[in-house]
Amino acid sequence: MIFSPVAVLLLAASAVQASVLTLQSPKFVVTDALGSQLRAEPFSLVHRTGTPVKLEAKDTLKITFQVVDKEDGKGVQPHQTFIRFFDPSTGEEGIQPIRVTGGGKAKFELNPSKPPLYLPPTSTEPLKVSLIIGTPNYDPITVRLFDLILPASQPAPTHPDEASFHVRPELHHTFRPDQKLPPKAVSLFFAGLTFAPWVVLIGLWSQVTPRLTHLFSPSILPFILSLVAFESLLLTYWVKLRLGEVLLYGAGLGLVTIFTGRQALSSISSLRKD
Amino acid sequence: MPQTKQGPASTGSTALGSLWKAYSEQTPERLKFIDAFLFFLMLSGVIQFAYCVLVTTYPYNAFLSGFASTVGQFVLAASLRSQVNPQNKEEFKEVSPERAFADFALGSIVLHFFVYNFLG
Numbered sequence: 391m392i393f394s395p396v397a398v399l400l401l402a403a404s405a406v407q408a409s410v411l412t413l414q415s416p417k418f419v420v421t422d423a424l425g426s427q428l429r430a431e432p433f434s435l436v437h438r439t440g441t442p443v444k445l446e447a448k449d450t451l452k453i454t455f456q457v458v459d460k461e462d463g464k465g466v467q468p469h470q471t472f473i474r475f476f477d478p479s480t481g482e483e484g485i486q487p488i489r490v491t492g493g494g495k496a497k498f499e500l501n502p503s504k505p506p507l508y509l510p511p512t513s514t515e516p517l518k519v520s521l522i523i524g525t526p527n528y529d530p531i532t533v534r535l536f537d538l539i540l541p542a543s544q545p546a547p548t549h550p551d552e553a554s555f556h557v558r559p560e561l562h563h564t565f566r567p568d569q570k571l572p573p574k575a576v577s578l579f580f581a582g583l584t585f586a587p588w589v590v591l592i593g594l595w596s597q598v599t600p601r602l603t604h605l606f607s608p609s610i611l612p613f614i615l616s617l618v619a620f621e622s623l624l625l626t627y628w629v630k631l632r633l634g635e636v637l638l639y640g641a642g643l644g645l646v647t648i649f650t651g652r653q654a655l656s657s658i659s660s661l662r663k664d
Numbered sequence: 665m666p667q668t669k670q671g672p673a674s675t676g677s678t679a680l681g682s683l684w685k686a687y688s689e690q691t692p693e694r695l696k697f698i699d700a701f702l703f704f705l706m707l708s709g710v711i712q713f714a715y716c717v718l719v720t721t722y723p724y725n726a727f728l729s730g731f732a733s734t735v736g737q738f739v740l741a742a743s744l745r746s747q748v749n750p751q752n753k754e755e756f757k758e759v760s761p762e763r764a765f766a767d768f769a770l771g772s773i774v775l776h777f778f779v780y781n782f783l784g
Binding site: 569570571572576580583584586587588590591594595598599600601617620621624625627628633636640651655656658659662 | 693694696697700701703704705707708711712715719720722760761762763765766769773776777780781783
């Protein structure tokens with residue numbers, strides 16, 4: 391807890407003992423590929439460099455400084471020394487620890503042709519470069535130094551499975567078009583044509599009608615009637631009955647037909663044998 | 665008496681003419697009755713098939729049931745005719761003409777039932 395009495399005492403104790411670090415001869419140099427200096431300036435902890443540092447693809451940025459105690463000027467090797475590159479538009483940052491010698495001398499080099507992995511991909515804003523130094527018994531330092539403009543990075547490679555994580559294009563199925571009936575005239579003509587054989591049949595039958603002498607005798611007529619009833623049952627089934635009903639009626643009617651048929655056909659066969 | 669095929673001369677002298685003459689004179693009335701029915705069924709089937717080929721198969725089930733009804737009925741009637749023919753009596757000793765007719769009736773009813781089922 392920040393406001394507990396023990397923490398307050400500790401803070402007071404550290405405030406009494408804390409010393410301040412500073413940088414001695416801090417400067418940065420931008421050299422191009424051939425080695426000629428493009429820009430060489432000192433930077434300071436109290437005053438930010440105004441113009442952003444622009445690096446081309448083949449240039450090199452070199453930062454050198456020495457960490458010293460402010461009071462006696464002796465070199466100090468801090469426990470932690472970092473340079474932080476922060477992109478405010480995307481919120482990404484990259485941090486590079488700097489190796490500092492025992493005497494406090496530090497050197498850092500950045501070459502965009504061999505970019506370190508921690509550099510975030512470039513956006514429209516320049517990177518804000520800051521220095522972070524921390525060590526016991528000294529006040530910590532977090533200071534923005536300058537802005538850095540790097541050459542544009544290539545777009546991130548897309549993962550081969552990337553497409554499957556987005557909404558796919560909508561599928562449009564094409565179906566076979568519905569089948570159509572032929573025009574009415576054609577249908578009527580062919581319907582009439584299909585009924586024409588009935589005319590032929592009736593004509594032929596009128597010429598060869600066998601003698602139906604026994605048709606209406608009481609032994610044969612029930613059989614004929616039950617056959618007619620069967621056909622009408624099937625016609626009614628086509629029109630309105632259902633399968634279970636027609637099977638039920640058919641079973642009953644079949645039973646009747648068996649008896650009438652047996653009677654009719656045995657009478658016919660006895661007549662024939664005579 | 666069948667003669668060799670010549671050019672179309674007087675009726676009855678060609679092979680077809682003499683065949684027709686023999687048929688109409690020697691076939692019993694009942695068989696002619698059944699033959700007329702068979703001819704009608706064949707015509708009906710041919711016309712339905714021609715419609716299917718020429719125009720459309722659109723209600724395909726209707727075509728199938730109509731065509732199958734003619735074909736099935738033709739088969740049943742042809743078997744009835746062969747079983748009832750007195751000249752075939754040696755072939756069908758155990759099947760009396762009445763039995764043949766009963767088979768024909770039963771087969772016809774079952775065929776009609778299936779045809780109505782499929783007709784839709």
